[in-house]
Amino acid sequence: MSKLTELLDILDGIGLEGFKSNDADRLRLVETTKKLLSRVQTKEERLFDITFSQPIVFSALQTLTDLRLWPQWEANRGGPKSVQELSELCTPKCEANLLRRLLRLLASVHIITETSQDHYELTHLPLGDMWQWIQCRTHHWGPGCNNLPSFLAKNGYREPHDTQYTNYMDWCPGKLDFFGKCVADPAYQDSFSGFMTGWARYKVPWPEFYDTKSLVDGADLSNGGALCVDIGGHHGIDLTRLLDKHPDIPAGSLIVQDLPEVLIGAKDMNEKIKAMPHDMFKPQPVKGSRAYYFHAVFHDWPDSVATEILKNVAAVMKKGYSKVLIVDIVLPPTGASDIQSTMDG
Known part of the structure; x- marks a missing residue:
């Protein structure tokens, strides 16, 4: 048990800043950590995370995106703020106790940090226009993923090759394809552009x-x-x-x-x-x-x-x-x- 405590202390001290010149080792650690988590979680814990926790966490992220909290918080340098202070940054305004519940949820999965009771600060995760990724899931990936099982069933579980009959067209009002929807609705194009810009920055030039x-x-x-x-x-x-x-x-x-x-x-x-x-x-x-x-x-x-x-x-x-x-x-x-x-x- 003492060795485990020592190991946990070591792991708890590791952060992104330690891998600035060695991304390969960072990726190895990420993959090893994922494998470790899959081995030590019970089946109930893992399925709870996939089926229940993740959708709720995303809903909280989307809600705070709708409240325009992220850019306002970042403009205030992302430092520790009380629930009441954060409530005042929201546009439109959000009832403080509702915001408290949403922030507590995001802190529990380490998207933000709880610094003391009812006080939170940003982690390295929020980065400007990358919050468009949240909107992109709401616009594109979410409906598409939810529809995919029924689309594949209707398609006889064959690989889809028909560009005139796609999963996206199957769920999208007006039967528009992905790019057609982006052309028809600038908000859908903007969220996709935000995702693509952030993802391109991540890739090796x-x-x-x-x-x-x-x-x-x-x-x-x-x-x-x-x-x-x-x-x-x-x-x-x-x-x-x-x-x-x-x-x-x-x-x-x-x-x-x-x-x-x-x-x-x-x-x-x-x-x-x-x-x-x-x-x-x-x-x-x-x-x-x-x-x-x-x-x-x-x-x-x-x-x-x-x-x-x-x-x-x-x-x-x-x-x-x-x-x-x-x-x-x-x-x-x-x-x-x-x-x-x-x-x-």
Whole structure:
């Protein structure tokens, strides 16, 4: 028992700040901790967490998001505040005792920290626009996941390949697909953009694992040619990361393409990057680019549709010069992580 106490003290002293230069070890610890939790929890505890606790915790997160508490709290530096003080930050106002119950719930799962009776402070979890992730689940993932079992049953438990009959269309009013709903309702696009922006920041920048120097050195930009066209590139974060490594890339040679409803939110993009409204299912207007880049695009589509997207690019590539660069999750035959396997959903 004394050894267990010592071990628990060691574990309790470990934090994110201890892994700033060694993310591989941090991920190993995360995975080991998940395995440990699965072994020491009873089946009742684990199923209670999955089926009862998690939905209630999410409801509390969404409620406090609706009350606009998170940005107000962060604007006040996230330090310890009383329930009454936090109640006054809510817009609209929230009854103090109701807020107390919600905060107590979130503290119990370590999303916020209880510093003393009726006093709470933020942990490292809340980060600005990442609270859009909460709204994104309410808009997209939640209804989709709830509907998936019935959709698969109606589909005869076959892998869905029909882009005109998807799980999203099955539950969405008006039978809109995911991107159609984002176009129809800007709030749905905003929450998805918030999620994608935060998720992109988490990922390893692609110039760290791909030789972008050879891409830049081999490019002929003398007549205003394009260096890289980021197709479905959202707010241009990948082209920004390319510029971070190669700041001398000339303006206009980096092009981010997406639907106009998406690009309208690209307000903080580097001025060297050109935003070009484009539907990837239509002919590619930029001919002879050094690279055509797809990040997290093809996992959204069956092979037949992905082939059509690539045909539009192949038609404008310059032989022996242009490249297609694809960045996406590849599922290993064994030992897939939870991030890999859930993105496969």
